[in-house]
Amino acid sequence: MKTPLTPAQVLDAPLPAVYEQAKAALTQCETIDECKDWSDRAAALASYAKQANDETLEKKARLIRNRAIRRMGQVLEQIEPATGAHLKRMGTHTLSRTEAAAQAGLSNNQKATALRLAKIPENEFEKLTKRDGPQPTVTELAERGTQKREVIVIDHTGGRDPKVFNRIIHFTSALECAVAELSGNADLLEHMLDWELAEALEAAARLRLILDNLEEHKCKPQS
Incomplete structure (x- = not known):
């Protein structure tokens, strides 16, 4: 989000077509009252009672x-x-989170509430909002978003010495960096002098020994 929106653009932000259709349908329900013209008062009363007790639209x-x-x-x-x-x-000014929220017309409280709801795990949010009974309020959901949850720590070391694991990570990273560096400078080969080529070939030979060693370990059965 690099270009700030104008106030007019914020006000004219489009809504999904289905959302607009639902609003139009609700407006029609609000303005049309079929029951008032029914001659059967008992039937009209029963219909009004059913509407009053039906919380489907509200939920x-x-x-x-x-x-x-x-x-x-x-x-x-x-x-x-x-x-x-x-x-x-x-490198250039980019809208921050606070600026983007203010541009969209959100107060600090609304921004904080939205971020709290976003903290609720997907499965937990679905369970809360699809439960029987009334839909939870925004305040209730925001409180859920502030609750501490159990953090599951995964041991990526595989039971090895952390120092050894750290060295392995750096080893792999060094190989990846070398590949990226060499691939990006392959065009220099045609400009190298004989002694420079000789040094490069010697370094490549040492690297080839390391790669051969990697291949040997790959073929060994894992204990």
């Missing part, structure tokens, strides 16, 4: 709102907060 509306707030938080998470490193890396 769906709350669900749509809860999902929209959570999605706002997920989008905000993808925008980096304003830091010196952030601006230095981008």
Whole structure:
């Protein structure tokens, strides 16, 4: 998000077509009252009572709102907060998370609430919003987003000495860097002098020994 939106663009932000259709349908339900013209008062009363006790539309509306707030938080998470490193890396001014939220018309409280909802794991959010009974309020969901959850730590060392594992990581990284460096400078070969080629070939021979050693270990059965 590099170009700030104008206030008019924010106000004119498009809504999904299905969302617009749903709003139109609800508006029609609000303005049309078929029951008032029914001659059978008992039937009209029963219909009004059924409408009064039917919370389907209300639950769906709350669900749509809860999902929209959570999605706002997920989008905000993808925008980096304003830091010196952030601006230095981008090279030019890029909207920070706070600026993007303000541009979209969100208050600090709304931004914080959206980010809290985004912290709720997907399966937990689905379970909360699809449960029987009333839809949870935004406040209830925001509180869920602030709860500490068990952190599962995965041991990537495979039970090996951490120092050895760290050296392995650096070894692999060095090979990857070497491949990238050599591939990007292959055009220099035609400009090298004989003694420079000889030194390069000697280094390549030492590297070939390392690669051959890698291949040998690859073929060995794992204990």
